[in-house]
Amino acid sequence: MSFIDDLLGRKKSASSAKERLQFVLIHDRTDLTPAELERLKDDLIEAISRHVEIDSAAVNIAVTQEGRSQRLVADIPLRSAGRHHRR
Amino acid sequence: MTGTVLTVTSGKGGVGKTTAIANIGVALAAKGQKVICVDGDIGLRNLDVVMGLENRIVYDLVDVIEGRCRLRQAMIHDKRLPELYLIPAAQTRDKTAISPSDMARLCNDLRTECDWVLIDSPAGIERGFHNAIAGADKIIVITNPEISAVRDADRVIGLVEAEEREAPQLIINRLNPAMVKRGDMLSVDDVLDLLAIKLIGLVPEDENVIVASNRGAPLTLDAKSKAGKAFHNIARRLLGDEVPFDELDTPGLLQRLLGRK
Numbered sequence: 001m002s003f004i005d006d007l008l009g010r011k012k013s014a015s016s017a018k019e020r021l022q023f024v025l026i027h028d029r030t031d032l033t034p035a036e037l038e039r040l041k042d043d044l045i046e047a048i049s050r051h052v053e054i055d056s057a058a059v060n061i062a063v064t065q066e067g068r069s070q071r072l073v074a075d076i077p078l079r080s081a082g083r084h085h086r087r
Numbered sequence: 088m089t090g091t092v093l094t095v096t097s098g099k100g101g102v103g104k105t106t107a108i109a110n111i112g113v114a115l116a117a118k119g120q121k122v123i124c125v126d127g128d129i130g131l132r133n134l135d136v137v138m139g140l141e142n143r144i145v146y147d148l149v150d151v152i153e154g155r156c157r158l159r160q161a162m163i164h165d166k167r168l169p170e171l172y173l174i175p176a177a178q179t180r181d182k183t184a185i186s187p188s189d190m191a192r193l194c195n196d197l198r199t200e201c202d203w204v205l206i207d208s209p210a211g212i213e214r215g216f217h218n219a220i221a222g223a224d225k226i227i228v229i230t231n232p233e234i235s236a237v238r239d240a241d242r243v244i245g246l247v248e249a250e251e252r253e254a255p256q257l258i259i260n261r262l263n264p265a266m267v268k269r270g271d272m273l274s275v276d277d278v279l280d281l282l283a284i285k286l287i288g289l290v291p292e293d294e295n296v297i298v299a300s301n302r303g304a305p306l307t308l309d310a311k312s313k314a315g316k317a318f319h320n321i322a323r324r325l326l327g328d329e330v331p332f333d334e335l336d337t338p339g340l341l342q343r344l345l346g347r348k
Contacts, residue, residue: 012270017234018277025241025281067283068248 026063030070037061044074053079088121092194092204093325094223095258098239100210102231103260106296107288108207109137110307110315114322116171117307121201123162123172127219128209129184132176139303140165140173149177152189158196167308170201182214187221194222203325212246220247226255227287232262232273241282258288258321264335275335288321289334290314 027033032040041061048054060075095104095111105128112124125148126134135141146161151174165171177184197204208219220226226247230240240257247255259278266272279286293314299306306315317334324330 014267014270014273014277017273018281021234021237021281024238028238028242029245065283068244 026065026070029065030063032063037063041074044076048076055079088199088201090121090123090198090201090204091225092198092206092223093225093227094127094206094208094219095227095229096208096216096219096243097210097229097236098212098243099230099236102236103229103258103290103296104210105133105137105207106300106305107227107229107258107260107290107318107321108134108205109305110318111321111325112138112171112203112205113165113168113305113307114319115203115205115325116165116168117319118322118326119170120203120326121170122203122205123174123197123201124205125174125197125207126176127190127206127215129176129215130178130181131209132178134173134207135175136303137300138165138173138305140175141303144175147175147177148193149180149184152185152193158200162200167304172201182209182218185218187217190218190221192222212243216243216246220250220252223252225253227258228255228282228284229258229260230278230282231260232267232275232278234273237273237278237281244282244284254284256285256287257282258290259286260288260290261292262289262335263292275332286332287324288317289332290317291335 041059044061045054045056045059049056055077058077062073064071064073095107097104108124112122116122124134124138126132127148128134129149135144140163143163146156148161150156151158151161161174162172163175165173194204206219206223209215228240228243230236244255257279259275262275263272267274275286275289291313293312295306295312296314306312307318310316310319313334320330320334
């Protein structure tokens with residue numbers, strides 16, 4: 001099995017198990033489904049846009065973890081004032 | 088005496104909770120500790136058969152809690168060791184026969200009787216699980232290096248954390264070193280990365296576990312098997328010894344030829 005996997009350059013089953021677990025555990029731990037995370041992202045974009053202009057298409061939001069603690073990390077590129085004026 | 092109450096739990100069924108309780112109990116008792124094993128799986132009792140004490144049951148856990156007998160009357164002495172006892176679960180009742188506060192009270196009484204109270208938790212995260220951890224000083228989560236067992240272990244660890252108790256420790260059971268080596272089983276490091284709690288035991292897969300439960304003689308009674316050695320190491324770690332995690336080291340060909348371990 002693993003010899004054939006090697007020949008075909010296929011991923012070992014243990015690494016797919018680990019990757020799949022990493023994904024489900026984030027959602028199990030936070031009670032946050034991917035759809036809810038998407039809604040949260042939309043709300044966040046709307047709230048922040050009331051104050052500064054952002055590049056809403058480039059917003060990235062994800063749950064990361066360190067040990068057993070979870071962190072919601074948002075990367076929100078701002079549109080620079082200069083570019084805004086020139087437009 | 089002020090004993091320590093230790094609960095072994097897992098979320099998923101069939102990963103080795105009962106085997107672990109029986110063997111850690113035997114290993115601690117073999118080191119001169121007074122140990123009381125309690126089967127917390129009301130309605131699905133099994134610790135009695137794994138320990139080989141099923142023919143000696145008169146009273147059970149629910150009898151003690153409902154006051155039909157005294158604590159010591161329900162403690163079955165395992166005569167193979169000086170101070171190893173079992174309190175069996177009731178078989179004809181269900182988990183709602185007792186509450187977490189009943190268990191917390193019982194644990195307080197048991198603590199004064201021995202060095203270690205080992206509680207075998209039922210599978211699941213409902214009433215039986217909450218009963219099993221209610222009086223615990225220490226919690227061990229046991230899992231197999233297998234996707235559904237690890238996911239359920241994570242859920243149980245989260246529930247223990249939510250109660251703001253001491254962080255649980257982990258036993259990885261039924262590890263198959265050959266499968267890990269060819270990349271077809273999660274490794275110890277993979278499981279520790281995912282669950283992020285402290286390891287207390289590594290038990291290799293071992294056919295002797297089934298042979299031992301067939302006979303009702305926990306394999307730790309005879310420390311020669313791989314799994315038996317692993318359970319002895321867990322008992323030593325519980326007693327505060329620093330024991331290296333070398334359970335998976337297989338002796339090389341030359342060492343085997345020379346008859347060294």
